[in-house]
Amino acid sequence: MGTGNAAAAADTAAPPERQVRAAFDRDHLTVYQAFRPDIAEAAVAAGTFVAPFSLDRMTWIKPSFTWMMYRSGWATKPGQERVLAVRIARSAFGRALATSCVSHFDPHLHESHTHWQEQIRRTHVRVQWDPERTLDLTRLPWRTIQVGLSGVAVAAYVHEWIAGVTDVTDLAHAVHRLVESGDVHGARALLPVEAAYPLPPDAAAAVGVAVTGGG
Numbered sequence: 001m002g003t004g005n006a007a008a009a010a011d012t013a014a015p016p017e018r019q020v021r022a023a024f025d026r027d028h029l030t031v032y033q034a035f036r037p038d039i040a041e042a043a044v045a046a047g048t049f050v051a052p053f054s055l056d057r058m059t060w061i062k063p064s065f066t067w068m069m070y071r072s073g074w075a076t077k078p079g080q081e082r083v084l085a086v087r088i089a090r091s092a093f094g095r096a097l098a099t100s101c102v103s104h105f106d107p108h109l110h111e112s113h114t115h116w117q118e119q120i121r122r123t124h125v126r127v128q129w130d131p132e133r134t135l136d137l138t139r140l141p142w143r144t145i146q147v148g149l150s151g152v153a154v155a156a157y158v159h160e161w162i163a164g165v166t167d168v169t170d171l172a173h174a175v176h177r178l179v180e181s182g183d184v185h186g187a188r189a190l191l192p193v194e195a196a197y198p199l200p201p202d203a204a205a206a207v208g209v210a211v212t213g214g215g
Contacts, residue, residue, distance in 0.1 A: 018129055018143050018209045020197040022063035028087045028163050029197065031061035031147075032068035034075060040082035040167060048162045055154050058126075061086065064144040065192050070133045074176040075169045085166045085192075092161040096153060097203035100125035103148075109208050124153035127207045135179050135187055145207065 015021065023030040035043070035053075043049045053059075062068050072080040101119040102109060103126050110116040120126070126148035132140040149157050171190060178187035199209065 015142050015196065016209070017141070018145075018207070020063060020145050020199060020207075020209065021194045022197045023065075023192040023194050024090065024197060027090055029063060029090055029093060030085050030087055030192065031063050032065060032083060032085055032168075033059065033061060034068060034072035034077075034080035034083045036079045037082050040084055040169075043084060043165045044167050047165055049158045049165075053158075055158065057154075058148050058150040059154055059157070060128075060146050060148045061088075061157075062144070062146045063194070063197070064132060065194065066133045066135065066137070067130060067144045067146070069172060069176070070137045072172075075172045082167060082169050083172050085168045087163040087165075088157070088161040089163065092156065094200045094203045096125045096147065096149070096156075097127065097199065098206050099123055100127045100147070100203075100206050102126075102208065103128040106208060109206075124151040125149060129208075135175075135184060 039049075039053050042051065043053065062071070068083060069075075072083055075081055075083045101116070101123045105113050105116045110119070128146050128148065129143040130146060132142055132144040134140060175187045175190050178184070178190070199207070
């Protein structure tokens with residue numbers, strides 16, 4: 001996960017309305033989750049999620065650092081005091097999205113409301129598009145993806161996808177302090193570098209985004 005002045009700042013760029021943006025390299029991408037301390041500490045120690053993390057609940061992964069900051073209140077909300085950066089296999093992420101279904105009916109993706117309901121019932125991977133956020137967490141007109149995993153998808157995530165887990169709570173707090181002090185340039189310099197993520201065609205079609213090249 002890189003940092004630096006080249007960090008892609010969501011509040012200065014204008015990507016398409018729906019575009020997956022992430023920190024990634026040839027084999028892995030980074031997603032974020034926030035948990036209470038006991039879950040986070042066990043995951044960092046084990047390099048993946050172990051008890052008290054539950055495989056029986058849906059878990060949501062988010063490639064956008066700033067959206068994770070919005071969701072967790074800069075790692076201050078109860079039960080979200082620790083933010084984790086989770087490196088996962090790109091191949092697994094692509095396969096998961098290819099079998100996913102968006103959380104709400106989309107006439108561009110589904111033949112009918114009934115067709116969408118059937119997909120929701122069958123899949124263990126659910127996709128939601130939420131407004132991206134600026135560094136001061138203002139809502140932006142374009143969307144960022146979060147991916148919900150349940151059932152066999154959670155088990156695959158925990159046992160097969162994950163290459164490493166890092167606690168980035170201190171980073172979250174450091175960026176927040178700079179934002180609060182008015183040093184937006186300094187805050188941006190600490191951000192993970194997120195760029196347009198090249199989805200495989202079947203995954204892109206499933207989640208309703210244009211295919212990006214390269215990567």
